[in-house]
Amino acid sequence: GNSVTQMEGPVTLSEEAFLTINCTYTATGYPSLFWYVQYPGEGLQLLLKATKADDKGSNKGFEATYRKETTSFHLEKGSVQVSDSAVYFCALRTGGYNKLIFGAGTRLAVHP
């Protein structure tokens, strides 16, 4: 079946450090891939997306490249800020039903 696997957290970094959060997926067909961010006590916000192989999604300094050969969609940011502290979810959507399948989430804590 379709699934998403994320690296376990929490990830703790100092401000201005480089961030990588790994995400791999299993899916039939050609899924669309997403990263969502959740701040404490809030809903999820779309961070970036990619809809086909080799697409790069980017937003607010975050990037992720859709790698079909490795079935991966790793999230990166060159210099994190304290305000980036949140839970990050990788997700995929495949098929005609438009359902999203989420990973377990990775908590990021950035310290000054």
Place this chain on the structure above:
Amino acid sequence: DGGITQSPKYLFRKEGQNVTLSCEQNLNHDAMYWYRQDPGQGLRLIYYSQIVNDFQKGDIAEGYSVSREKKESFPLTVTSAQKNPTAFYLCASSMMPGQRGQRNTEAFFGQGTRLTVV
């Protein structure tokens, strides 16, 4: 402003009671979804609806019920049959592939309702 509104933000339920969580969207989206989030876990799909008067069970539908009488509204009822209802509930909506010519669309989420059994 267009968006999804969930209410209430916090809800307390006594054992054996049914409670209904509200979800309203003004984005003109056909598809709507309910997810459950438990601490430290990802989101699990409860129910989803692609069109008015139609909905399908997700992965954890037992103990829940929904209705879709209007395009804008997708309320979720947590029944007394749900043995462990304390969780954070998230509603989402999206266009369907093909709606307005869109091929791939993302989901937009409400701010969530935190349900606690007392």
